[in-house]
Amino acid sequence: xxxxxxxxxxxxxxxxxxxxxxxxxxxxxxxxxxxxxxxxxxxxxxxxxxxxxxxxxxxxxxxxxxxxxxxxxxxxxxxxxxxxxxxx
Numbered sequence: 001x002x003x004x005x006x007x008x009x010x011x012x013x014x015x016x017x018x019x020x021x022x023x024x025x026x027x028x029x030x031x032x033x034x035x036x037x038x039x040x041x042x043x044x045x046x047x048x049x050x051x052x053x054x055x056x057x058x059x060x061x062x063x064x065x066x067x068x069x070x071x072x073x074x075x076x077x078x079x080x081x082x083x084x085x086x087x088x
Contacts, residue, residue, distance in 0.1 A: 069081050
């Protein structure tokens with residue numbers, strides 16, 4: 001064993017104190033981040049509702065467009081938007 005690389009008691013204690021201080025700071029930082037996320041929970045819910053509303057509007061719009069096209073084809077027999085099959 002190489003004795004030149006061995007730390008003294010004070011050096012070991014200082015190293016331990018630094019590590020404990022760093023771990024405590026990290027724990028405090030994690031706690032703050034968690035509290036911030038909890039405070040932003042209402043904002044996340046609103047964003048999610050907005051996304052769902054936007055998706056529903058798109059679905060409703062496509063469905064209405066499809067129904068109009070289907071009705072036009074039934075009444076006039078003219079296809080304005082042909083279905084795309086495969087790659088074009």
